[in-house]
Amino acid sequence: MSSEDKEAQEDELLALASIYDEDEFKRAESAQGGETRICLELPQNFKIFVSGNSTESLQNNGFEYTVCFLPPLVLNFELPPDYPSTSPPVFTLSGKWLSQAQLSALCKHLDNVWEENRGCVVLFAWMQFLKEETLSYLNISSPYELKMCHQGNGQSRTPLVPLDAEKDCGGAAGSAAAEEELIDARAVQDVESLSSLIREILDFDQAQKRKCFNSKMYLCNICFCEKLGSECMYFTECSHVYCKACLKDYFEIQIRDGQVHCLNCPEPKCSSVATPGQVKELVGEQLFARYDRLLLQSSLDLMADVVYCPRPGCQTPVMQEPGCTMGICSRCNYAFCTLCKMTYHGVSPCKVTAEKLMDLRNEYLEADEATKRFLEQRYGKRVIQKALEEMESKEWLEKNSKSCPCCGTHIEKLDGCNKMTCTGCMQYFCWLCMGSLSRVNPYRHFNDPSSPCFNRLFQAMHIDGELWEVEDED
Numbered sequence: 001m002s003s004e005d006k007e008a009q010e011d012e013l014l015a016l017a018s019i020y021d022e023d024e025f026k027r028a029e030s031a032q033g034g035e036t037r038i039c040l041e042l043p044q045n046f047k048i049f050v051s052g053n054s055t056e057s058l059q060n061n062g063f064e065y066t067v068c069f070l071p072p073l074v075l076n077f078e079l080p081p082d083y084p085s086t087s088p089p090v091f092t093l094s095g096k097w098l099s100q101a102q103l104s105a106l107c108k109h110l111d112n113v114w115e116e117n118r119g120c121v122v123l124f125a126w127m128q129f130l131k132e133e134t135l136s137y138l139n140i141s142s143p144y145e146l147k148m149c150h151q152g153n154g155q156s157r158t159p160l161v162p163l164d165a166e167k168d169c170g171g172a173a174g175s176a177a178a179e180e181e182l183i184d185a186r187a188v189q190d191v192e193s194l195s196s197l198i199r200e201i202l203d204f205d206q207a208q209k210r211k212c213f214n215s216k217m218y219l220c221n222i223c224f225c226e227k228l229g230s231e232c233m234y235f236t237e238c239s240h241v242y243c244k245a246c247l248k249d250y251f252e253i254q255i256r257d258g259q260v261h262c263l264n265c266p267e268p269k270c271s272s273v274a275t276p277g278q279v280k281e282l283v284g285e286q287l288f289a290r291y292d293r294l295l296l297q298s299s300l301d302l303m304a305d306v307v308y309c310p311r312p313g314c315q316t317p318v319m320q321e322p323g324c325t326m327g328i329c330s331r332c333n334y335a336f337c338t339l340c341k342m343t344y345h346g347v348s349p350c351k352v353t354a355e356k357l358m359d360l361r362n363e364y365l366e367a368d369e370a371t372k373r374f375l376e377q378r379y380g381k382r383v384i385q386k387a388l389e390e391m392e393s394k395e396w397l398e399k400n401s402k403s404c405p406c407c408g409t410h411i412e413k414l415d416g417c418n419k420m421t422c423t424g425c426m427q428y429f430c431w432l433c434m435g436s437l438s439r440v441n442p443y444r445h446f447n448d449p450s451s452p453c454f455n456r457l458f459q460a461m462h463i464d465g466e467l468w469e470v471e472d473e474d
Contacts, residue, residue: 002085009079012121019124033078033089036123038130039208040070047143048097048201050194063198064143069208071096071200073106073130077123084121088114094188096197097146102138103187106130109137146194222246222266233282235265237272247274248282255279255287260294309334310341349379361387405429405436417457419443432456 009032016025020036027034049064077091088111093103110126117125135141191197214230220243227243234241247266251274254262263279265272276295280288300306300317309316309329316331320338327338336343340350364375364384376384401410409424418431419442428437430445432453437445446457 002082005082005085008084008121012123016123016127020127028078031078033076036075036077036127037072038075038127039072040131040134042068042070042135043142045142048146049143050146050198065198065202067201067205069205071204073098073134075126075130084119088118089123092186092188094190096189096191096200098138098189100183100187100189103189104184105138106134107184107186146197218243220246222250233278235270235272235274238265238267238270240265240267240270240272242266244282251279251283252287255283255291255294258294260291261298307338310336349377349383357387358391360384361391364388402431402434405434418453418459419446419457432459 013027013032013034016034016036017027019025023037024039025034025036045066046068047064047066048070073093073095075091075093077089079089080087083089091107091110093107093110095103098106109129110122113125113129114122129137191200212229213232213234214228216229217226218229218232218241219226220232220241222242223246225243229241231245232241232243233247250266251263254260261273263274264270265274276292279291283291305320305322307318307320307327309318309327309332311329311332311334314329314332314334316329318327318329320327325338326335326344328335337345337350342351345351360375360379360383364372364387367375397410401412403410404422404424404427406427406429407422407425409422411420411422413420413431419437420429420431421427422429428439428442429435430437430453435445443457445451446453446455448454
């Protein structure tokens with residue numbers, strides 16, 4: 001190695017190390033070489049997609065996603081002793097989302113750049129070309145379709161986009177045979193399958209977005225302080241940003257109050273919801289366990305085929321079989337009726353407590369025919385009829401009778417004076433004020449001028465078919 005070549009190599013490697021950070025350029029420790037990872041500059045709203053008729057079936061029979069970053073192209077190189085005076089760098093070029101034909105076209109162009117600059121260092125020129133001109137050189141635009149095709153050896157599968165002759169891959173022929181002939185040994189495509197490629201693309205895109213987010217400053221609209229993105233969190237649906245300290249307090253209050261469905265974006269009228277992963281990142285293990293439990297319970301409550309064991313000390317969720325009213329708790333083995341929550345009673349109608357009779361009667365009267373038949377089947381037609389009769393009797397008694405002030409027996413007044421005798425306890429009482437009367441002289445209540453019922457013994461009494469009213473005397 002001449003001193004000029006050695007000096008040129010050292011200067012170039014030092015320059016690259018100063019221009020690019022460690023994620024983009026790494027110098028080899030034991031040789032004159034290294035590795036560069038080139039992230040392409042994508043246009044805004046760049047989309048990748050997989051058509052529904054792809055050879056590899058996907059879960060939704062098709063896929064489309066907008067990305068800001070694609071996995072980098074990796075250029076591994078080694079500088080020979082006579083570089084740059086005579087020989088070019090020895091390199092391999094790999095990329096996950098480009099086909100070997102496309103990578104081969106890029107390798108060929110790197111050779112052309114060397115030929116145009118023979119005798120000069122070219123690594124920086126190569127990296128700039130790959131970073132800024134790869135998309136235009138390969139005629140790649142949005143939306144970019146990922147496909148799978150078999151290579152000539154029949155063993156590896158690589159993503160491929162349609163290649164037009166004289167256009168794609170720097171003028172590479174479009175036929176499969178021509179592509180196989182143009183495959184460069186330095187072009188490495190290391191993807192296993194279409195699904196794994198998509199997963200790697202999405203993971204890399206999210207990681208790069210997070211890296212960019214962490215390095216910027218944001219204003220928290222809760223505490224109105226500017227903080228680094230690494231100290232903040234953003235809601236994925238709306239992209240509103242708040243500092244982690246404020247969101248932590250906000251989430252903890254909501255979880256303690258049991259409002260696990262209210263972990264929304266604090267922005268007014270914004271309905272974005274924090275993901276469980278974001279909640280776990282901010283709150284402690286104990287609170288997150290409570291959040292997870294309440295979230296599961298609320299989700300089960302919305303499921304029509306899930307009931308809970310009625311035993312107070314159990315409350316285990318139980319799956320209900322369609323068309324069956326029996327539930328068996330998997331924890332305590334309690335067999336119960338899923339309708340009335342009592343011990344399972346087979347085909348016998350559900351028992352109804354006195355407190356529920358009024359609700360049952362109102363529900364039955366307001367129901368349609370189908371619901372009425374269901375209620376009759378559930379509780380029994382006799383129980384329904386009993387509820388209706390009892391409630392009608394209760395309403396009639398409340399409207400046409402009064403209760404004895406001593407024993408509560410319902411008394412109906414058909415005619416006569418206002419001194420009443422209870423048929424249950426034989427107590428005298430006044431029909432007007434419902435006060436108890438003396439058993440020795442019950443009429444004193446109506447003869448006492450200080451009594452509110454003075455001289456009203458026969459008030460509202462029927463005489464010869466006419467209502468007789470006693471006018472109060474001043």
